[in-house]
Amino acid sequence: xxxxxxxxxxxxxxxxxxxxxxxxxxxxxxxxxxxxxxxxxxxxxxxxxxxxxxxxxxxxxxxxxxxxxxxxxxxxxxxxxxxxxxxxxxxxxxxxxxxxxxxxxxxxxxxxxxxxxxxxxxxxxxxxxxxxxxxxxxxxxxxxxxxxxxxxxxxxxxxxxxxxxxxxxxxxxxxxxxxxxxxxxxxxxxxxxxxxxxxxxxxxxxxxxxxxxxxxxxxxxxxxxxxxxxxxxxxxxx
Amino acid sequence: xxxxxxxxxxxxxxxxxxxxxxxxxxxxxxxxxxxxxxxxxxxxxxxxxxxxxxxxxxxxxxxxxxxxxxxxxxxxxxxxxxxxxxxxxxxxxxxxxxxxxxxxxxxxxxxxxxxxxxxxxxxxxxxxxxxxxxxxxxxxxxxxxxxxxxxxxxxxxxxxxxxxxxxxxxxxxxxxxxxxxxxxxxxxxxxxxxxxxxxxxxxxxxxxxxxxxxxxxxxxxxxxxxxxxxxxxxxxxx
Numbered sequence: 291x292x293x294x295x296x297x298x299x300x301x302x303x304x305x306x307x308x309x310x311x312x313x314x315x316x317x318x319x320x321x322x323x324x325x326x327x328x329x330x331x332x333x334x335x336x337x338x339x340x341x342x343x344x345x346x347x348x349x350x351x352x353x354x355x356x357x358x359x360x361x362x363x364x365x366x367x368x369x370x371x372x373x374x375x376x377x378x379x380x381x382x383x384x385x386x387x388x389x390x391x392x393x394x395x396x397x398x399x400x401x402x403x404x405x406x407x408x409x410x411x412x413x414x415x416x417x418x419x420x421x422x423x424x425x426x427x428x429x430x431x432x433x434x435x436x437x438x439x440x441x442x443x444x445x446x447x448x449x450x451x452x453x454x455x456x457x458x459x460x461x462x463x464x465x466x467x468x469x470x471x472x473x474x475x476x477x478x479x480x481x482x483x484x485x486x487x488x489x490x491x492x493x494x495x496x497x498x499x500x501x502x503x504x505x506x507x508x509x510x511x512x513x514x515x516x517x518x519x520x521x522x523x524x525x526x527x528x
Numbered sequence: 529x530x531x532x533x534x535x536x537x538x539x540x541x542x543x544x545x546x547x548x549x550x551x552x553x554x555x556x557x558x559x560x561x562x563x564x565x566x567x568x569x570x571x572x573x574x575x576x577x578x579x580x581x582x583x584x585x586x587x588x589x590x591x592x593x594x595x596x597x598x599x600x601x602x603x604x605x606x607x608x609x610x611x612x613x614x615x616x617x618x619x620x621x622x623x624x625x626x627x628x629x630x631x632x633x634x635x636x637x638x639x640x641x642x643x644x645x646x647x648x649x650x651x652x653x654x655x656x657x658x659x660x661x662x663x664x665x666x667x668x669x670x671x672x673x674x675x676x677x678x679x680x681x682x683x684x685x686x687x688x689x690x691x692x693x694x695x696x697x698x699x700x701x702x703x704x705x706x707x708x709x710x711x712x713x714x715x716x717x718x719x720x721x722x723x724x725x726x727x728x729x730x731x732x733x734x735x736x737x738x739x740x741x742x743x744x745x746x747x748x749x750x751x752x753x754x755x756x757x758x759x760x761x762x763x764x765x766x
Binding site for chain 1: 589590592593597620624711
């Protein structure tokens with residue numbers, strides 16, 4: 291259809307799809323900022339900043355609901371097929387994981403607030419700071435991969451998750467050592483464990499988004515297929 | 529359409545929708561068994577049973593992928609609207625949470641395996657056993673609510689989650705006390721904390737499913753609206 295009503299509708303539809311992609315990016319941007327601030331709270335003990343991170347949750351939730359509603363409307367009115375349908379499904383799943391990443395950032399901010407009342411040496415926060423910076427980079431890259439629907443970048447994030455897991459386990463072991471050496475450290479050490487866990491979960495959710503990106507581009511659901519399954523699916527892009 | 533091709537197609541479509549609902553129930557049933565067995569492992573130290581729970585994960589994952597694929601096919605071929613569309617969306621979201629509940633059951637079985645090597649008195653497992661039984665009931669009821677698309681039962685599960693959270697926190701406090709009194713207990717006490725956390729997460733996921741059921745029946749997304757929002761939405765059913 292080169293002109294007339296058909297082309298007009300099709301153009302409008304394209305605009306709608308573009309719009310939800312842009313909204314996902316805006317939501318991602320807000321969550322990235324939220325995570326950045328949550329990690330900063332750990333290092334600079336700024337309780338107002340931590341409260342900000344917690345409050346941002348409401349805006350993130352609203353964004354998720356809005357985008358989800360828009361996706362449902364598109365499914366009902368446009369009845370998309372093929373890659374348009376895959377885009378809508380990819381967006382519905384991605385915003386669910388993004389919202390949960392925002393929840394984890396909120397959780398980190400809450401833990402940071404609790405840590406502020408306890409006497410924890412800065413040196414003991416090194417490992418968690420490092421893990422936090424790593425996961426922040428992961429989130430940045432997965433949002434970038436989503437923006438460009440880049441399967442290679444998605445695959446790299448997927449592979450990197452092993453590294454995040456190793457750092458998480460190392461932080462855990464270190465913290466358990468603190469606890470065993472000095473039981474008085476248990477309350478704050480548990481806060482650190484919860485933060486480490488939240489960061490590790492964010493890494494996992496980023497790998498979920500990797501899988502959705504590959505599903506959108508390749509039309510194949512690669513969940514539970516492991517690195518090998520993903521490599522096979524995107525081999526032309528590597 | 530009372531007869532002819534239209535009614536035939538419509539009948540086929542109804543069968544397809546019925547089929548995905550049945551498959552969700554079958555998936556739910558498998559996960560319920562998985563959770564039951566995972567909790568049993570804690571109490572009877574049966575490592576073969578724990579291995580079974582871990583292995584079941586593959587079947588659960590496959591079920592999720594199959595149902596998800598069937599939903600995508602229905603969206604593409606049937607282009608459902610109104611409550612049919614809401615059913616498909618509800619199923620896509622529900623199986624995601626069910627699959628993660630299965631992951632948590634697997635995690636519990638792994639922790640149970642680790643606990644078997646450690647000398648933990650049965651008395652110390654009482655609180656976690658109690659929490660486990662409670663969460664098992666929650667899972668049973670939410671699957672029942674899904675089967676009957678019963679908003680009242682969904683609402684009751686949603687409300688009960690506060691109770692699960694309180695039990696989780698009490699288990700946590702108790703376990704922290706063990707740790708502080710005897711630092712040698714830290715390794716196994718952490719296993720108990722991870723199990724408690726997994727159970728609490730299963731409770732959260734059940735509340736997600738509550739929200740999807742209400743979305744399907746009432747056509748309103750009640751996520752982030754709290755108990756009040758849900759009560760307002762389903763007030764005619766209460």
